[in-house]
Amino acid sequence: MTVAVITIVKGRRSHLRAHLSSLTRSDLRSVDHIVVAMGDPSVKTTVEQVNSPAHVVDIEHSAAEPLPLAHARNIGAAHALHRGADILVFLDVDCIASPQLVQRYRTAAKRNDCASALLCGPVTYLPAPVDGPSAINILSSFRNPHRARPTPADNRITKSENYDLFWSLSFAVTASTWRSLPGFCEDYAGYGGEDTDFAWTARAQGVGLRWIGGADAYHQFHPVSDPPLEHLDDILVNAHIFYRRWRRWPMEGWLRAFEEMKLIEYLAHEQRWAIRKRI
Structure with a gap:
């Protein structure tokens, strides 16, 4: 089954470099990578600098407007399907993929109880910036998945009914399930709400929710405010x-x-x- 990883980005150059580098450590057989650049021509340059095989899709975005996150994800999915993807993996540019992330999502998507479900992996929020490519190799020692969400053991899968816990920063879905949904609602623009809406839409249409052990991602540090x-x-x-x-x-x-x-x-x-x- 062909996997496409879909990443949307504007700015975040250092995060993008680490993100791209982490995916080169994954099993890249039958894996495509779609990077959707939201009004940022430097993305293509960054992809070329790290010698990534990622395919860059440019969409227009004015700096004066909120980021079109929902639209960008839908565009990325459309390109992935056009290029023959059987499984779509959405991975935030801030996320560093563990070496087994792609394979764990691929294995889960082949199971009958997961083929028509949203598949979510554990995410660890890193407390400090990643210092160079060599640091990626020791990320597993910092593994501390977000406590508010299920964290199954490696190669285990947990069923969930709490769709409010769904997050778009790392999830996968089969192409057939994606086609059964209307995608992310493009009424939303900017930060917040569009991923929960997507999950509630999936729930309304009988699409399940599963948490995939071992599909770990590491969210790179950047300053945030709480509340934002x-x-x-x-x-x-x-x-x-x-x-x-x-x-x-x-x-x-x-x-x-x-x-x-x-x-x-x-x-x-x-x-x-x-x-x-x-x-």
Whole structure:
């Protein structure tokens, strides 16, 4: 079964280099790599500099607009299918792939109980930047998967009913299952909500959710705020889109945190969140 790894990116040059390098350590037989550059011509240069066989797809994006994450993933999937992929692996540019990530997803996708499911692997968030290509070889010693999500042992698979735990930074799906879904909803733009929406859409259509032991990825360090203040506007817009589609608020932890910081307020009579104070 042919696997295509799909990565979307803008900027993140050092992260992209480590990401590309990690995939060269994987079993690359029958593996294609689609890198979707969102308005960033330097991506193709970076791919060439590390001698990666990745196929770069350029889409337009204005710096003044939120990143078209949902659209970029859909474009990447379309190119992967056109190039003959049987399995789609979506891997965030911030993620370094473990040597066995591709093979664990491929093996799982062949199982009858996983062929029509979303397949998610464990992700370890690294506490510091990766220092050079040689550091990639010792990442397993830092393995500490996110505690809020299932972490099956290597070569084990765990079934889950909690679709809120789905994340788009590392997951796989068979081509037939992807075609049965409408893809990521492109009403969303910028940060937050589109991956949970994708998971809820899958659940509504009877697509399962499985956690794949051994399909480990390592999320590279970069400064973040908690809650993510720099994404406040995107999160608020996307939260309202999600509410209109599902009659439930997503990202409630962040919304409540913004509320406690007196940045937003909930207008109950209008059933919406509103900006109270600009940062």
